[in-house]
Amino acid sequence: MDGHETTAEAEEVPIPDIPTRIRTGLSAGFRTSLKIIKVSVPLYVAVTLLKGTPVLDLLGKVFAPVMGIFGLPGEAAFAFVAGFLLNLYAAIAVIVPLHLTPFQVTQCGLMMGVAHNLVVEGGVLSTTGARGGVLTLCRLVIACAAGLLLRGLWSLWETAASWAMTLPGLS
Amino acid sequence: MDLLLPALLGALQLSAKLILIIVPLVTLFEVLRYLPVFRRAGNVVEPMLRGVGLTRDAAIPLFTGIFLGIAYGAGIIVRVAQQKGLPARELFLMGLFLATCHSVIEDVLIFVVIGGNGPAILGVRLVLAVLLTGLMARVWKPA
Numbered sequence: 001m002d003g004h005e006t007t008a009e010a011e012e013v014p015i016p017d018i019p020t021r022i023r024t025g026l027s028a029g030f031r032t033s034l035k036i037i038k039v040s041v042p043l044y045v046a047v048t049l050l051k052g053t054p055v056l057d058l059l060g061k062v063f064a065p066v067m068g069i070f071g072l073p074g075e076a077a078f079a080f081v082a083g084f085l086l087n088l089y090a091a092i093a094v095i096v097p098l099h100l101t102p103f104q105v106t107q108c109g110l111m112m113g114v115a116h117n118l119v120v121e122g123g124v125l126s127t128t129g130a131r132g133g134v135l136t137l138c139r140l141v142i143a144c145a146a147g148l149l150l151r152g153l154w155s156l157w158e159t160a161a162s163w164a165m166t167l168p169g170l171s
Numbered sequence: 172m173d174l175l176l177p178a179l180l181g182a183l184q185l186s187a188k189l190i191l192i193i194v195p196l197v198t199l200f201e202v203l204r205y206l207p208v209f210r211r212a213g214n215v216v217e218p219m220l221r222g223v224g225l226t227r228d229a230a231i232p233l234f235t236g237i238f239l240g241i242a243y244g245a246g247i248i249v250r251v252a253q254q255k256g257l258p259a260r261e262l263f264l265m266g267l268f269l270a271t272c273h274s275v276i277e278d279v280l281i282f283v284v285i286g287g288n289g290p291a292i293l294g295v296r297l298v299l300a301v302l303l304t305g306l307m308a309r310v311w312k313p314a
Contacts, residue, residue: 015205025198032197033190040189041182048178089189092281096185097178102286109282109292114271114299121241124248125266135263139270142299146271150295 039086040093047078048097070111070147071154072104083112085119103154110150115143188284196277200239223301224264224308228255233265240274260311264304272300 016024050056056075064074075098083091091112095105118136126132216234217227225233232248241248252262275293283289 018202021201021205022198025201026194028201029194029197030190033186033193036189036193037186041179041186044182044185045175045178048181049174052174088278088281092189092285093182093185096285097181100286102288105282105285105287106291109279109287110295113274113278113282113292113296117241124241125270131263135266135270138267142271142303146295146299149299150291153295154291 036087036089040089043082043090043093044097047094051097070107070144071151072107073098073100076100076104076108079108080112083108083116087117088112091116106154107147107150111143111147114146115139185285189281192277192280192284196280223268223304224311224313225261225268225304228257229261229265232257233268236265236269236273237275240277241269260313263311264308267307268300268304271303272296 047056056078060074060077062074063077067074067076076095079091079094079098082094091108095108100108118139122132122136124132125135214227216230220227220230220233228251232251235247235251239247252265257265275296279287279289279293282292
């Protein structure tokens with residue numbers, strides 16, 4: 001039964017040859033890249049320029065208590081706003097000029113990987129018939145849980161690593 | 172002006188990195204997507220799916236979401252979900268899994284490029300997705 005359905009699906013669209021597929025892939029890839037760059041270049045430039053002004057510092061201080069829970073600086077809140085409303089590429093355009101530590105970049109990658117592009121993807125999730133609003137809320141909660149988990153794991157790892165270094169015969 | 176030039180240069184550098192990830196990835200996907208391996212993969216993953224409360228009908232939309240992402244895989248996810256008439260329970264479980272763990276290749280790569288730890292991001296997301304979905308599958312019993 002299942003096999004029949006998949007073959008029927010395959011017959012609907014004739015399979016293009018490899019050169020055609022490569023061309024399709026390249027042009028789709030460049031079109032996607034262009035869309036992303038149009039958003040990320042202005043954002044990157046804006047954040048870099050704002051970094052020299054007190055505006056970013058001030059707003060960063062406002063968000064510092066919340067972001068601090070996850071081991072992130074207050075300024076990272078902007079990356080979260082960009083990631084939640086737009087996508088990860090917008091978030092990255094904000095993250096790079098902030099010069100975060102490897103842990104902080106990983107933390108952003110994890111938390112935003114779970115919760116990003118909430119408007120568009122929430123719409124997609126609800127068209128499948130699942131409750132989009134509930135799932136979007138779940139994503140935010142899961143992102144926070146993942147963030148706390150990673151913070152714990154990372155400090156555990158660092159403690160273990162520094163402890164291992166003190167052992168005789170190592171380092 | 173002294174600030175604008177390095178900002179623009181940095182932005183272009185980042186764009187170049189992103190293009191170098193996106194274009195090969197999309198091209199590779201276009202080349203591979205018609206391979207019969209992906210159509211038969213349903214049998215192999217069935218036992219794993221059962222663990223998180225899903226049936227093989229959910230395999231194609233689930234794996235599309237895991238590898239491609241929700242926005243990019245939307246067409247396939249929506250179409251298959253409607254064609255197969257997935258029950259509400261399975262749709263929710265699939266949604267929960269995908270909410271936590273989707274578009275893993277692209278998402279992880281772009282954060283690795285800017286200095287993140289790939290295995291840490293991927294590991295935590297995958298473990299959380301399996302745990303949460305498995306837990307919910309046991310809380311929400313099939314009708």
